[in-house]
Structures are given as structure tokens and as C-alpha cells.
Amino acid sequence: MKELVRMEGIEKRFPGVHALKNARFDLQSGEVHALMGENGAGKSTMMKILSGVYTRDGGTIEVDGRPVGFDGPGAAQDAGVGIIHQELSLMNDLTAAQNIFIGREPRRRFGRLDEAALNSQAADIFSQMNLDLDPRTPVHQMTIAKQQMVEIAKALSYRSHILVMDEPTAALNDAEIADLFTIIRTLRSEGAGIIYISHKMDELKQIADRVTIMRDGETVGTVPAADTPINEIIQMMVGRSLSDSALELADFEHDNVALEVNGLTRGHEIRDVSFKVHKGEILGFAGLMGAGRTEVARAIFGADPRDSGTLMIHGKQVDIKSPRDAVAAGIGYLSEDRKHFGLATGMDVRANIVMTNLKQFSSSLGVLDEAAMQATAQDYIERLGIRTPSDRQEVRLLSGGNQQKVVIAKWLLRDCEVLIFDEPTRGIDVGAKAEIYKLLIELAAQGRAIIVISSELPEVLRISHRVAVMCEGRLTGILDRQDATQESIMKLATLTMREPSTNKRAAQ
Known part of the structure; x- marks a missing residue:
């Protein structure tokens, strides 16, 4: 050759x-x-x-x-x-x-x-x-x-x-x-x-x-x-062997619903979607490209308007019309498109990490505490293993995977009760994936309610308590961990439906 x-x-x-x-x-x-x-x-x-x-x-x-x-x-x-x-x-x-x-x-x-x-x-x-x-x-x-x-x-x-x-x-x-x-x-x-x-x-x-x-x-x-x-x-x-031993899911609180979605509808993209996510649970969302998973996340977060449907946080109905409303209600969203919707790429790592929680670092006169911001940013850099020469490095100069970690740090600092991760490991290497899986499981163990949208079925199966499956804008079923396989998920993901799902577990 x-x-x-x-x-x-x-x-x-x-x-x-x-x-x-x-x-x-x-x-x-x-x-x-x-x-x-x-x-x-x-x-x-x-x-x-x-x-x-x-x-x-x-x-x-x-x-x-x-x-x-x-x-x-x-x-x-x-x-x-x-x-x-x-x-x-x-x-x-x-x-x-x-x-x-x-x-x-x-x-x-x-x-x-x-x-x-x-x-x-x-x-x-x-x-x-x-x-x-x-x-x-x-x-x-x-x-x-x-x-x-x-x-x-x-x-x-x-x-x-x-x-x-x-x-x-x-x-x-x-x-x-x-x-x-x-x-x-x-x-x-x-x-x-x-x-x-x-x-x-x-x-x-x-x-x-x-x-x-x-x-x-x-x-x-x-x-x-x-x-x-x-x-x-x-x-x-x-430079080391990776172990899955730390990736054991703790049981979640079945009687404590953190987020309840009822009848969520937006044109033909989302059709009468209803489900619950419990405190301490990781609910995976699977489906083929265009099934409506990201559209559901954006509607919950207020990034796109919904035609109908209600949202409840810990049993209380919330009216979310914008991302600002969602953040105030305790919902964080990591977009699949971090470059356009997750980061201010011209700003440094420190600014991106603290930007969702600036009040924490502001005095009564509106003066920012630079030392506290630096200490906080450095803490998350170390916790998530973000590879950067300093917290003042511009985010655009980081690799794609490290940019993703900065977005995750931003929402962790906000301490949201409900976290939506849309393709959280896209463009991330195998070692960093293991770290993020461990992090998601730790967050669930701390009581956060987590939604993970992923196109990689092994990933969904690996870290989810239950798996919600969508097809053509509809929720076609929710599988318990013991029932979820690549075959059972793909069957639901290719189920063209004319009527809303009759799966009794779909909204539980």
C-alpha cells in the first residue's frame, strides 16, 4: 500500500x-x-x-x-x-x-x-x-x-x-x-x-x-x-483499567414524585405525553432520532412553548413559560447542542460555571466576590476532572468533552432538584463517560430526579432505573430496569401508534 x-x-x-x-x-x-x-x-x-x-x-x-x-x-x-x-x-x-x-x-x-x-x-x-x-x-x-x-x-x-x-x-x-x-x-x-x-x-x-x-x-x-x-x-x-463496580443504582423513593408531566402536547412533535420522575430516580429516555425526546425536554424547560399539558413539581402545579421560570422552579437542562445553548464560548471557565448562580457570589451592592467564584470554579474543575490550564481559560479553547463537563458543573452549582441531561456523553471519551455515569448515579443517590436522553442504548440501560421510550412524538411505554433490553426498547421505539399508549406503566 x-x-x-x-x-x-x-x-x-x-x-x-x-x-x-x-x-x-x-x-x-x-x-x-x-x-x-x-x-x-x-x-x-x-x-x-x-x-x-x-x-x-x-x-x-x-x-x-x-x-x-x-x-x-x-x-x-x-x-x-x-x-x-x-x-x-x-x-x-x-x-x-x-x-x-x-x-x-x-x-x-x-x-x-x-x-x-x-x-x-x-x-x-x-x-x-x-x-x-x-x-x-x-x-x-x-x-x-x-x-x-x-x-x-x-x-x-x-x-x-x-x-x-x-x-x-x-x-x-x-x-x-x-x-x-x-x-x-x-x-x-x-x-x-x-x-x-x-x-x-x-x-x-x-x-x-x-x-x-x-x-x-x-x-x-x-x-x-x-x-x-x-x-x-x-x-x-x-493509563488504567476501568471498573463498573461503582455503577450500582440505589433504590429510589417510589412514593415521592419530583416531576409529573401530564398531557404534554406540541403540534405533531409531542403528542399527549405523560410520565413521572421520582426523587432519587434516573429515568432514561430512548427512541430513534426525531422521536420527540429532545422536544419533550425543551417543552418542560420552557425553551419551546407547549400547546397543552401541565407540569407539577413535588405535587404543586408550576407554570413554566421560559427557561427562567424552569430554573426558578428547580429544573436544570443540559442541551444536546452545548455550543449554542449550553455555553458562552467566548467567556472563561469560571464565568460559565457560576453564571446560573451569580446571586450567590454578589454582595448587597452587586459586587462580585472574585475569590469565592475562583474557589468554586476550581472545586468543580477538580471534581469533574475538567482539563484546563486554569479557570480563566476561554471555554472555546477546551476540547468538546471538557466543554460538556463545564455545562454539567454549571447546573450542579445551581443545585436543581430536577436535572435533564440531553446526550450528556456525546463527544466524551470512555474514561470521562465512566466519571459522568458515576456522577449521575451519585446525584440520584442524593435525592435529585434525573432524566437522561441518550441515543446509545447501552448507556440508557447502564444508568437508568426505568426507561421511557418514544416513537413519532408519543410515549409508547416505560420499562422497569429488569424488563429493559435493547430488543424490548427497539420494539417500542418502532411502534407506530395512532392512539396514545395504553401501557399502564407509562405515566407511573
Whole structure:
């Protein structure tokens, strides 16, 4: 096989952070080479250097056997290097097709934009991806999953023979992942090299030929995917073995209902949904993409108006019309889209952690106690293992997983009685996942009522007392822990219903 990429002795520093230390990586034609590591290990930084987003401070890079030093993404694309970034970088007011071909639009005579050709070319790519999406749809009208697929389409449109995929399946359902894997296998058979970054360990055996592991900015080693046990890869990533022994669920208070939802309805997105969450309980929400899980969470939190339905906190009806009302009622919501709805990315870690509870740090004259804010922020940084050089680091400079931990810290500080976690481990490595699972179970043991929405069925089954399943906007059933399996959940998740669920457990 031809060597497409060789990176040796790569160094990169940011203010207060030695991000890459003598790191190395290589890629052959016709292979999928997975790049694994915990959040902050240096994976994305390494690939941003390869794709021209960052310049390296030291080391050498060869592409197709020639030394290169890209001065920007355009130069990397000209050399055949494409990248699908972990964080979405689409323009919300443009259509899918316009985003894919921005700066490369087909033109008619006299330089006029050829909209028909633009949409036709985008439609061809969507057809190749088995994606049902009108290329004229504005990005702001799409779900996160559809936006992720547009990012993938944009990368494919460059016909790069070196393609970096940074967490490409983070927002995709099983069917969409299967379609993506078909595309990847086709590209591999045509001689392209795919660099695949993911925290989903089960994907390695399905798609990867080799795996390179990074830890703390250094390359730990490269192993064959087929012959290396997952536990061995995890141990190389985290430097220790992980145990599930601490993930035992304590029983919850069956007679103490913290949150009761009755007849929640919003157009066709949410149809007469009713359920209860008890003090000390983790209620998992499962369902296929578009089933209405996030819509239910946003309606409860007041982020979207509801057509009808009532909410009760500890037996008292509350009128929640905005997130401010929800927070005042003791409800916290960690959005699946942390970049737009969970963080002020231009502000530092300290400000993001304390922003929901500033009164705690304000004097009667409105003066903020900086020392108390610093001490509190540092406490949560240590408790959650947030990797940051200091509490004054801008959040945008943190890895995706560490940004997620900052959002969690914000709501923990608020001390909400009801916490809704929407995809809490999306983009988070296996070691950090274990820490967050343990944290959620500890919060439930302290008496919090917790809702966890997740597209990963093993995750839902691992940490939930009960599992609520949705399909097409309806709650099709709630399963007790002992009855919940991937098969029983998928049966309810694909149950098209004309009438509300008659499952007697659904609202209990």
C-alpha cells in the first residue's frame, strides 16, 4: 500500500498548554486508521495541523511522500486533505447546498450563480449517502443529526483522497451510521485513506484497520484493530483499567414524585405525553432520532412553548413559560447542542460555571466576590476532572468533552432538584463517560430526579432505573430496569401508534 501521510515529532503549544509532544501518525492508502484517546489527548489538534487549521511548532509532515507545510485549510484541500470537524461549522441562514459548495458555486455566463446546478450536485451527494434531505433546506431548520450529515456531504464534495472524520457519528442514529460506514468502505476500496476519530468503542471493530492511541499529547502506540481487545485499547487510552463496580443504582423513593408531566402536547412533535420522575430516580429516555425526546425536554424547560399539558413539581402545579421560570422552579437542562445553548464560548471557565448562580457570589451592592467564584470554579474543575490550564481559560479553547463537563458543573452549582441531561456523553471519551455515569448515579443517590436522553442504548440501560421510550412524538411505554433490553426498547421505539399508549406503566 502507498503511504499517504507521515507525521513525525509533532509539537504544538497553546497558552498554558503543551498540546502535542513528539507525536507521530501515519496513514496508508485503502485503510481506515482510527485515532483514539481521551478528551484533551491531542487527537483533534493533530488533525487540525494536518488539515492546515493550525500550524505546527515542530516536527515534519509528508503527504504523498512529499514534505508539506500547509498555511491554511485551502492549501490542505488542494493537496487532497479533507476534514469533518467535531464541532459543526455550518452557516445557519444558508441552505444545505449553499453550505456544501460555499466559495465553489457553479456559475452561468457572466458569473451568475447556477442554483439549479448547485442543488442538483448536492442532491447527487445526498443520494450517494442515502440521505433524504432537500438541498434547498436552510440549515437552521435541520436537526443536529441532519446538520452533521451536511458536514459529511461537504467533505465528500471535495473528493479528497485523505479524509479526516472527527466524531462523524456523534449525532447519528444507527441507520445513518450504517449508511456512513457504507460510504467509508467504498472510499477505502477506491484507495482513499480515512482517519477516523471516535469515542464509540464498538465502532472500531466494524470499520477500522489500525488504531493509534494518544494520551496527554503523546502517541502511546499503534495496534491492529481486529486483533486487539477493546479493554486493552481503553487501558492504553486512560493509563488504567476501568471498573463498573461503582455503577450500582440505589433504590429510589417510589412514593415521592419530583416531576409529573401530564398531557404534554406540541403540534405533531409531542403528542399527549405523560410520565413521572421520582426523587432519587434516573429515568432514561430512548427512541430513534426525531422521536420527540429532545422536544419533550425543551417543552418542560420552557425553551419551546407547549400547546397543552401541565407540569407539577413535588405535587404543586408550576407554570413554566421560559427557561427562567424552569430554573426558578428547580429544573436544570443540559442541551444536546452545548455550543449554542449550553455555553458562552467566548467567556472563561469560571464565568460559565457560576453564571446560573451569580446571586450567590454578589454582595448587597452587586459586587462580585472574585475569590469565592475562583474557589468554586476550581472545586468543580477538580471534581469533574475538567482539563484546563486554569479557570480563566476561554471555554472555546477546551476540547468538546471538557466543554460538556463545564455545562454539567454549571447546573450542579445551581443545585436543581430536577436535572435533564440531553446526550450528556456525546463527544466524551470512555474514561470521562465512566466519571459522568458515576456522577449521575451519585446525584440520584442524593435525592435529585434525573432524566437522561441518550441515543446509545447501552448507556440508557447502564444508568437508568426505568426507561421511557418514544416513537413519532408519543410515549409508547416505560420499562422497569429488569424488563429493559435493547430488543424490548427497539420494539417500542418502532411502534407506530395512532392512539396514545395504553401501557399502564407509562405515566407511573
